[in-house]
Amino acid sequence: MTTPARRLALYIHWPFCRAKCPYCDFNSHVAAEIDHTRFADAYRRELEYMAQAYGAGRRLDSIFFGGGTPSLMPAWLVEGIIADADRLFGLAPDIEITAEANPTSAEAETFTGFRAAGVNRLSLGVQSLRDEALAFLGREHSAQEALAALRTAKQTFDRLSIDLIYARQDQQLADWTGELQMALDLGLDHMSLYQLTIEPGTGFYTRARRGDILTADDGLAADMYAETNRLMRAAGLPAYEISNHARPGFECRHNMIYWQAEDWIGIGPGAHGRISNGTNRTGTATRRSPSGWLDAVEAGGHAVETLIEDGPGDAVAERLMMGLRLSDGIDMLALEAAYGDRSRLIDMSAYDQLVEAGLLTADPDRLCVTEGGRLLLNQVTSALLARLG
Ligand SMILES: C[S@@+](CC[C@H](N)C(=O)[O-])C[C@H]1O[C@@H](n2cnc3c(N)ncnc32)[C@H](O)[C@@H]1O
Ligand code: SF4
Incomplete structure (x- = not known):
């Protein structure tokens, strides 16, 4: 059998969080109770459906647990999904398995369980190293807690990344570069640095419409972006994508598969997938609401509700849109x-x-x-x- 040149990844969406952050428009929900056994069965069934429909003879190069807050998943659920992925697809010997995590102390306790389940890369949503900014962003953790979670994560995972959000209300250039330098001093190999954006449907969107200024103005944000790139390059973690910086060799394989328009399967509420078929490409999207997704999977084995068949023109357009985000381009x-x-x-x-x-x-x-x-x-x-x- 010849190995297909395109890599294949698996995205799993976990749609729950402890609280909803006012800037976030991801498919994330706060639930009083979650039936983990029902979710486990539904993930397995949707994965079986996807493997049969799109997985023929292909091995996974990456698995990514995204959210929401996947660090709230019980480790047995993560382990079960990885075992099913192995059974249905097979895993590349050097597979990258990432989980997103929030840096509260409760979640740091789950890191060992995630590592034992097979997760080998953690993406920690630190967001800021300043308490007043964390309060502004509505986060549940303090800067101290984030640093403690980071220490635990460093002991547990070989590959570790943090997310920071900048260009925030009242933040001056020197505030940001000082904070970025603190982050650089942590000695990480990968950092995702996002400018705060105001997304429709969020708490910040409502406040912004009332006239609150929540982000830096465009000129300052552009200066911050330029300075970020300069500092990160000087520290040996150049940008390899608009918001992503890594020491060479530590780029996130999963996201590279997206940006290089390779193939991925998405399961869980509101997950997207893209699978190539010659010069055509199939896009899938599942039902967004967690309860609607569960019901659909239990009734029919999957919750795909949008199926797009792209011809070569649309496939090329997507390759350009994704690939131009990369520093190496296309x-x-x-x-x-x-x-x-x-x-x-x-x-x-x-x-x-x-x-x-x-x-x-x-x-x-x-x-x-x-x-x-x-x-x-x-x-x-x-x-x-x-x-x-
Ligand atoms: C799915 S969330 C991360 C998962 C995890 N629940 C957390 O909050 O740490 C992915 C990342 O997107 C970034 N993000 C989300 N909304 C944003 C916004 N409006 N502006 C800038 N960055 C945002 C945050 O840095 C966040 O860590
Ligand atoms: S930023 Fe993370 S924790 Fe906050 S609502 Fe979004 S997904 Fe949940």
Whole structure:
């Protein structure tokens, strides 16, 4: 059997949190009671369905437990899903298995159980190392608690990442660079650094509509972004994606599979998947509501409610949108080998203008935005795609 060139990943969505953060629009819910046995059975059934529909002969390169707050899952549930994934697909010997975790002390106690279950990478939602910012963000943990959780996580996992949110209300450039330096002093190999965004449907969105200023203004946010990139590069963790920084070799394999438009299966409430079929691509999305998802899986073995069949045009558009987020951009020779000459894939006159304007690099083998281009990514992508629309 020949091994398919595209890697395959599995995403599992755990939709529950202890409390809802006012900035967050992820599919996350606070529930008084959770029937873990029902969820375990439903994950198994949906995974069996996906393996049969999309997994033929393929091994998993990555598993990612995302949320919500997966660190609230009992370790036996995580272990059961990994065992089912092994039985149904097989796991690559060097598989990356990530779980997102919140840094409260209760959750830190579960890290050993997660490690024993097979998780080998932890993504810890520290968000800030300053107590007043954590209060502003509505987080349940203090900076001390985050640092304690981080110490436990370091002892437990070889690969560890933290999330921080910046460009917050009242934050000045020096506040942020000071906080970032504190984070760098922790000696991690991977950090996700997000600018605070105001998302419809969140508590912050309601406040912003009432006139509260919750984020830094655009000019300051752009300065913070530039300074972040400079400091991270100098520390040996350059950006490999807009918001993601790693020491070379420590990039998140799972997210690289998304950004390089490879294949992944998504299970759990509101999970998305993408599976290639030659130059076409199938997209799946499951029912978002946790109880609706459970009912649908129990009734029919899966809760896929949106199924998209993309032809080559849409598949290329997605490759461009995802790949341009990466610092290395897109391998144009591979793209042409799969989909044909570049003059049919992108708007070449827009390309020339963007190179001229310094927003794309001049390397003909890679389609790649410059640091300036990254700040205008949506416009750059739309200009390149105009011809396909
Ligand atoms: C699914 S959440 C992380 C999981 C975990 N429950 C936590 O809160 O730590 C993924 C990450 O997205 C980031 N995030 C969520 N909403 C955001 C927003 N509106 N602006 C910036 N970053 C955001 C946070 O850094 C968060 O850690
Ligand atoms: S940021 Fe994390 S803990 Fe907060 S609501 Fe979103 S998923 Fe839950």
